[in-house]
Amino acid sequence: xxxxxxxxxxxxxxxxxxxxxxxxxxxxxxxxxxxxxxxxxxxxxxxxxxxxxxxxxxxxxxxxxxxxxxxxxxxxxxxxxxxxxxxxxxxxxxxxxxxxxxxxxxxxxxxxxxxxxxxxxxxxxxxxxxxxxxxxxxxxxxxxxxxxxxxxxxxxxxxxxxxxxxxxxxxxxxxxxxxxxxxxxxxxxxxxxxxxxxxxxxxxxxxxxxxxxxxxxxxxxxxxxxxxxxxxxxxxxxxxxxxxxxxxxxxxxxxxxxxxxxxxxxxxxxxxxxxxxxxxxxxxxxxxxxxxxxxxxxxxxxxxxxxxxxxxxxxxx
Amino acid sequence: xxxxxxxxxxxxxxxxxxxxxxxxxxxxxxxxxxxxxxxxxxxxxxxxxxxxxxxxxxxxxxxxxxxxxxxxxxxxxxxxxxxxxxxxxxxxxxxxxxxxxxxxxxxxxxxxxxxxxxxxxxxxxxxxxxxxxxxxxxxxxxxxxxxxxxxxxxxxxxxxxxxxxxxxxxxxxxxxxxxxxxxxxxxxxxxxxxxxxxxxxxxxxxxxxxxxxxxxxxxxxxxxxxxxxxxxxxxxxxxxxxxxxxxxxxxxxxxxxxxxxxxxxxxxxxxxxxxxxxxxxxxxxxxxxxxxxxxxxxxxxxxxxxxxxxxxxxxxxxxxxxxxxxxxxxxxxxxxxxxxxxxxxxxxxxxxxxxxxxxxxxxxxxxxxxxxxxxxxxxxxxxxxxxxxxxxxxx
Numbered sequence: 001x002x003x004x005x006x007x008x009x010x011x012x013x014x015x016x017x018x019x020x021x022x023x024x025x026x027x028x029x030x031x032x033x034x035x036x037x038x039x040x041x042x043x044x045x046x047x048x049x050x051x052x053x054x055x056x057x058x059x060x061x062x063x064x065x066x067x068x069x070x071x072x073x074x075x076x077x078x079x080x081x082x083x084x085x086x087x088x089x090x091x092x093x094x095x096x097x098x099x100x101x102x103x104x105x106x107x108x109x110x111x112x113x114x115x116x117x118x119x120x121x122x123x124x125x126x127x128x129x130x131x132x133x134x135x136x137x138x139x140x141x142x143x144x145x146x147x148x149x150x151x152x153x154x155x156x157x158x159x160x161x162x163x164x165x166x167x168x169x170x171x172x173x174x175x176x177x178x179x180x181x182x183x184x185x186x187x188x189x190x191x192x193x194x195x196x197x198x199x200x201x202x203x204x205x206x207x208x209x210x211x212x213x214x215x216x217x218x219x220x221x222x223x224x225x226x227x228x229x230x231x232x233x234x235x236x237x238x239x240x241x242x243x244x245x246x247x248x249x250x251x252x253x254x255x256x257x258x259x260x261x262x263x264x265x266x267x268x269x270x271x272x273x274x275x276x277x278x279x280x281x282x283x284x285x286x287x288x289x290x291x292x293x294x295x296x297x298x299x300x301x302x303x304x305x306x307x308x309x310x311x312x313x314x315x316x317x
Numbered sequence: 318x319x320x321x322x323x324x325x326x327x328x329x330x331x332x333x334x335x336x337x338x339x340x341x342x343x344x345x346x347x348x349x350x351x352x353x354x355x356x357x358x359x360x361x362x363x364x365x366x367x368x369x370x371x372x373x374x375x376x377x378x379x380x381x382x383x384x385x386x387x388x389x390x391x392x393x394x395x396x397x398x399x400x401x402x403x404x405x406x407x408x409x410x411x412x413x414x415x416x417x418x419x420x421x422x423x424x425x426x427x428x429x430x431x432x433x434x435x436x437x438x439x440x441x442x443x444x445x446x447x448x449x450x451x452x453x454x455x456x457x458x459x460x461x462x463x464x465x466x467x468x469x470x471x472x473x474x475x476x477x478x479x480x481x482x483x484x485x486x487x488x489x490x491x492x493x494x495x496x497x498x499x500x501x502x503x504x505x506x507x508x509x510x511x512x513x514x515x516x517x518x519x520x521x522x523x524x525x526x527x528x529x530x531x532x533x534x535x536x537x538x539x540x541x542x543x544x545x546x547x548x549x550x551x552x553x554x555x556x557x558x559x560x561x562x563x564x565x566x567x568x569x570x571x572x573x574x575x576x577x578x579x580x581x582x583x584x585x586x587x588x589x590x591x592x593x594x595x596x597x598x599x600x601x602x603x604x605x606x607x608x609x610x611x612x613x614x615x616x617x618x619x620x621x622x623x624x625x626x627x628x629x630x631x632x633x634x635x636x637x638x639x640x641x642x643x644x645x646x647x648x649x650x651x652x653x654x655x656x657x658x659x660x661x662x663x664x665x666x667x668x669x670x671x672x673x674x675x676x677x678x679x680x681x682x683x684x685x686x687x688x689x690x691x692x693x694x695x696x697x698x699x700x701x702x703x704x705x706x707x708x709x710x711x712x
Contacts (some may be wrong), residue, residue, distance in 0.1 A: 188646035207427035210394050215488075216415035229431040 129191030596645030
């Protein structure tokens with residue numbers, strides 16, 4: 001190209017007209033490689049987008065379908081479940097639920113779970129928040145030691161503690177009692193709660209607590225009326241986490257809470273499944289399962305927003 | 318105006334009170350010292366400061382100079398390791414913050430995010446057990462002063478920065494404390510709002526007549542708002558004086574360079590007979606000052622001249638040698654035009670080395686870049702400091 005151009009100049013042709021055409025392909029050439037490049041990166045993004053969305057759709061189906069199937073199955077008759085497990089029920093058998101609630105004692109188990117988890121959740125959150133607040137905001141000798149003590153509690157496998165825990169509880173007369181199980185749940189949940197809330201309290205502005213102190217608030221009032229409300233997103237996040245863990249806890253009650261009439265939901269469900277043996281009440285089992293799942297689902301739906309806020313809190317400040 | 322209330326009795330002297338409230342809310346720092354744990358050097362070193370009743374005192378200095386620490390010591394948020402702090406006759410050195418009868422405005426406002434504006438402002442009174450009707454009355458009064466009445470039901474996050482700042486002020490006002498403490502309350506506002514809020518706070522303080530200690534790093538804020546200004550550096554008090562005196566008679570090189578914008582030109586020049594040699598001119602300087610410098614064994618002094626105190630000469634006054642023009646030759650590097658004035662940033666050859674100088678010129682007769690100006694310091698507007706100690710030598 002350049003050769004033909006230089007060859008053309010000495011012929012006395014107007015330079016401007018000559019210069020324009022060779023420049024155009026030059027521009028074209030410069031644009032040509034970049035344009036497909038852009039298109040490629042655009043399509044790459046789109047491909048990635050399609051894949052990620054497809055992945056999320058698959059993931060969503062994996063999570064929701066079993067739940068929906070369980071709910072559907074809980075409304076079928078036993079013969080329907082065994083003959084056509086994937087079909088919709090002919091009619092909705094709501095009496096499965098009432099049978100599970102009453103005859104299979106799911107109602108009692110449910111109440112036991114509510115009492116134990118209610119008590120332990122309140123205790124865990126209160127004690128955890130108080131411990132975390134002090135560790136996060138006050139300088140005193142041994143502060144770090146206490147913090148790492150909690151952290152090490154997190155890394156300790158609970159299964160190793162089961163047998164000694166059983167004897168300790170036995171000696172103190174706490175076996176097969178609500179308050180015994182509540183205390184164990186609190187002890188079991190505190191390490192993570194303290195760990196999580198300590199870092200959360202550290203992100204809260206110091207000056208707000210100082211303002212409260214200058215306003216004449218005592219430490220107690222500063223904690224309950226100023227700092228605790230500010231920590232709400234963190235409290236809700238870790239509260240839900242603890243609720244899930246304690247509601248679904250099976251190992252600890254199996255060992256420490258074997259008394260008739262004191263058993264909690266997971267134990268009840270296992271009982272229901274174990275007595276299937278010969279004469280199965282499949283519909284009742286599914287109804288019980290769905291009943292046990294509902295509170296968890298409800299908590300998630302209600303506090304969904306706050307969980308997100310809690311998980312991202314501190315990222316932007 | 319405020320000139321009537323400044324019969325100063327010395328650098329740390331006290332004012333005659335203009336109007337006398339029933340309780341005298343003076344504030345006294347008596348050799349107050351704060352050493353942070355794990356640090357050798359005190360953050361605040363033997364601070365000696367008397368603040369009169371109803372006075373607006375501004376603590377100013379570069380970051381890390383101990384101004385905020387001093388304020389927090391007065392608030393009770395920081396321990397006092399040595400010395401004492403008194404409010405009126407009361408020794409508050411080791412009192413908890415709530416017993417000191419003070420209110421503080423924080424830099425980030427520190428509003429309670431989950432409470433409404435009214436609850437934020439009334440929180441202290443609620444804790445003190447004041448009846449609800451009284452709290453509401455006081456909050457509404459303060460809201461009226463601060464133009465916040467229509468926002469009383471809102472949460473802080475639904476307010477603009479300026480409104481939040483006013484809520485923080487309101488929270489302090491509602492308590493009717495003996496002393497207001499303000500820790501850079503304007504630094505989170507945009508430039509325009511800062512200027513207007515500055516005057517609002519100052520006039521509000523005059524109206525309420527409550528002793529105020531105000532911390533800022535902005536020397537313009539300090540000069541415009543304070544009855545007196547205290548300059549700190551490295552935990553040490555440099556000078557306490559009225560803004561006028563601070564500008565006219567800086568106590569040392571640091572204060573001279575810190576107060577005033579653009580900063581004062583500080584040039585080290587040799588001592589000659591009858592004054593100091595400034596370029597091709599001899600600038601007359603007080604004999605005592607020269608003598609004092611000579612006694613210390615210095616052969617040079619540091620002369621400070623504000624950019625506005627240079628006169629342009631173009632060979633009119635007499636010079637040392639007949640060949641050269643009078644005054645100091647300044648080569649123009651940059652010119653900042655501000656409309657009314659222009660600031661020339663130039664280089665001059667002083668005392669054997671190149672020195673950057675700032676000169677204020679008439680806004681209508683701004684020189685071009687690369688030109689050479691000849692300037693002489695205006696007589697009587699020079700500041701002479703000891704080169705070795707940095708202390709002021711002239712009166």
